[in-house]
Structures are given as C-alpha cells and as structure tokens.
Amino acid sequence: MENNNLKQTSNKESSSVQAVERALLILKFIGESPSPISVGDLAKQVELNRTTVWRLIGTLENQGFVEKEPISKGYQLGYSLFQLTSQNNPYxxxxxxxxxxxxxxxxxxxxxxxxxxxxxxxxxxxxxxxxxxxxxxxxxxxxxxxxxxxxxxxxxxxxxxxxxxxxxxxxxxxxxxxxxxxxxxxxxxxxxxxxxxxxxxxxxxxxxxxxxxxxxxxxxxxxxxxxxxxxxxxxxxxxxxxxxxxxxxxxxxxxxxxxxx
Missing domain, CATH: 3.30.450.40 (GAF domain)
Structure with missing residues (x-):
C-alpha cells in the first residue's frame, strides 16, 4: 500500500514538472515571437496539441503572464511577467x-x-x-x-x-x-x-x-x-x-x- 502511494505521489510530481516545463516553453515562444501569436501557431511551435496549449494558456492568462492582443487575438507576454523584473520593462x-x-x-x-x-x-x-x-x-x-x-x-x-x-x-x-x-x-x-x-x-x-x-x-x-x-x-x-x-x-x-x- 505504501509503495502504491509513493508511485502516485511520484506520478503527480512528474506531471506537475511536465506542466511547468510546457508552460515555460510556451512563454519562451511567445516572448520570441515578433508579433502576437495564435494558439494554433503556438501549438505547432511547441509541438503540443491545441487542447493542452489552451489549458496552459488559460492558466498563464489568469495569472497575467500572457494576454490576448485585442485586435489580432494572438497572445503576447503579459504585464505581470514584467512586474517581476523591473529592469526589463517591455515598453x-x-x-x-x-x-x-x-x-x-x-x-x-x-x-x-x-x-x-x-x-x-x-x-x-x-x-x-x-x-x-x-x-x-x-x-x-x-x-x-x-x-x-x-x-x-x-x-x-x-x-x-x-x-x-x-x-x-x-x-x-x-x-x-x-x-x-x-x-x-x-x-x-x-x-x-x-x-x-x-x-x-x-x-x-x-x-x-x-x-x-x-x-x-x-x-x-x-x-x-x-x-x-x-x-x-x-x-x-x-x-x-x-x-x-x-x-x-x-x-x-x-x-x-x-x-x-
């Protein structure tokens, strides 16, 4: 029973680490894009399915790390990200x-x-x-x-x-x-x-x-x-x-x- 609990804990930790890695990869590609990028293009860039990207984008958007550009509807880095690094004002x-x-x-x-x-x-x-x-x-x-x-x-x-x-x-x-x-x-x-x-x-x-x-x-x-x-x-x-x-x-x-x- 104890071994099963350890395996479940290990699987959860592995899944969490993978989600963090994917979210950071998405942030990286959005930051490197010269203009707001669509979810479809982003999914191709990071080689993940659209559902996974939508879920991660939603979390990042809720926390203010990415935001949707009003006209193109593409995603760009959010203001919260730059509040963490005052030396790197995006504007x-x-x-x-x-x-x-x-x-x-x-x-x-x-x-x-x-x-x-x-x-x-x-x-x-x-x-x-x-x-x-x-x-x-x-x-x-x-x-x-x-x-x-x-x-x-x-x-x-x-x-x-x-x-x-x-x-x-x-x-x-x-x-x-x-x-x-x-x-x-x-x-x-x-x-x-x-x-x-x-x-x-x-x-x-x-x-x-x-x-x-x-x-x-x-x-x-x-x-x-x-x-x-x-x-x-x-x-x-x-x-x-x-x-x-x-x-x-x-x-x-x-x-x-x-x-x-």
Whole structure:
C-alpha cells in the first residue's frame, strides 16, 4: 500500500514538472515571437496539441503572464511577467523612441501628453509628460483606463470587428461622469465618427473636468501598437481646441511610427 502511494505521489510530481516545463516553453515562444501569436501557431511551435496549449494558456492568462492582443487575438507576454523584473520593462524601447516627439508636442501645445498601449481590458498608460501648470491631468502612469469613455479607448473600439464590438456594447457601460456615453447606439455612432476621422476624443467622459484627444500608432505590419494622447483641464482645453489639433496629433503619431522601423 505504501509503495502504491509513493508511485502516485511520484506520478503527480512528474506531471506537475511536465506542466511547468510546457508552460515555460510556451512563454519562451511567445516572448520570441515578433508579433502576437495564435494558439494554433503556438501549438505547432511547441509541438503540443491545441487542447493542452489552451489549458496552459488559460492558466498563464489568469495569472497575467500572457494576454490576448485585442485586435489580432494572438497572445503576447503579459504585464505581470514584467512586474517581476523591473529592469526589463517591455515598453522601454517604445517609450524611448517616442519620448522626443512627446516632449515636442507637450512644449508646442502646453498640455500633458501620454503614450499608451492597448490591453484586453482597457488602455495602459506607459508614459506621461506633464506641464508645469498647477492644474493639469491626473497622473495615469501605469494605470489601465476604460475603453468606452477615453479618447484612445474609442480608437481601439472603432477598430474591432463588428461581432466583438457588439459583445462589448451588450455589456453595461459604466458612467464615470455625467458626460459618459452609456447608450450603446449613441456610442456606436461616436465610434463610427472616430473610425472615419482616425482620431478619438473624450469630452469630460472619464473625468468631467478633463478633455483629451488621441491618435493611433501602427507598426510597419499595420498592427495597432500604441496611442498618443494630449489632454488637459476642460477650462483650458476646450472641445474646439482639441478638434483643431487633429492633424497635429496624426502627424505626431506618424513621426513615432517612423521611429519603429
């Protein structure tokens, strides 16, 4: 009886070690992939069946070590992994390449400029350059903002396939201020305008005292990789002021894209 228990314990330990090895192998291939990778491609790379990869991916995703890219639905390394190694911020290269352009825009307009990236559940701000004004934007650095009431979030939503957008709009849209658009059809019209104009705006929708405008940043494969945003207090940066900055924001986004080649 004791020998049987030892064998069962040994088998469980062996199975656990194998699962860890497979999970680490998946992390390795995801990290080495130049773009988000699908489960099917990942299964071929690691030579495991799709069911096994799905199970391991699900565990890694629940712990934040991998995450699904919202547009391609491929998997990339998650933010939790990089929190373990503060010396290896995955966004350092992007921040470094965009910094000069962000600073030039901040100096030119005199308002706060942010750089952010799309996440499955919102928008993560990876860099923020503030002005010297005593009244300015809240510090959004390293925080995740909602999609439906932010200028960069609206851009992401406007680029989603219709079926995926429908699923999001079926959910309750939380009001963050009295100006937050919570009616799905009204938001859908706003997103159509965002898609056409290629810029997103938020007029007091996240914080009724703040207005912002964003432009998308794509890599050379036309994958959405980031957003550049300019924002400030509504008494100083009005809706009309923002709309006048549309071309300038698109120009700044293009300048950052050129740095990604």
């Amino acid at each position: 350092d290269s992007l921040v470094r390449r965009a910094r000069k352009i962000l600073e030039e825009l901040k100096d030119e307009v005199g308002e706060t400029v942010l750089l952010s990236v799309p996440k499955q559940d919102g928008i993560l701000t990876i860099d923020q350059i503030d002005t010297d004004h005593s009244v300015r934007l809240v510090d959004y650095s390293h925080t995740i903002s909602p999609l439906h009431c932010t200028s960069n979030g609206k851009i992401l939503l406007s680029l989603l396939p219709k079926k995926e957008l429908d699923i999001i709009l079926e959910q309750t849209l939380e009001p963050f201020s009295k100006y937050t658009i919570t009616d799905p059809e009204e938001l859908r019209k706003e997103l159509e305008k965002t898609y056409t104009q290629k810029i997103g705006t938020s007029i007091g929708e996240l914080d009724e005292n703040e207005n912002a405008i964003s432009a998308p940043i794509f890599d050379r494969k036309k994958n959405l990789v980031a957003f550049i945003t300019l924002g400030g207090p509504s008494f100083r940066l009005t809706k009309d002021d923002l709309l006048l900055l549309s071309d300038r924001m698109l120009e700044a986004a293009k300048q950052i894209e050129a740095q990604l080649d």
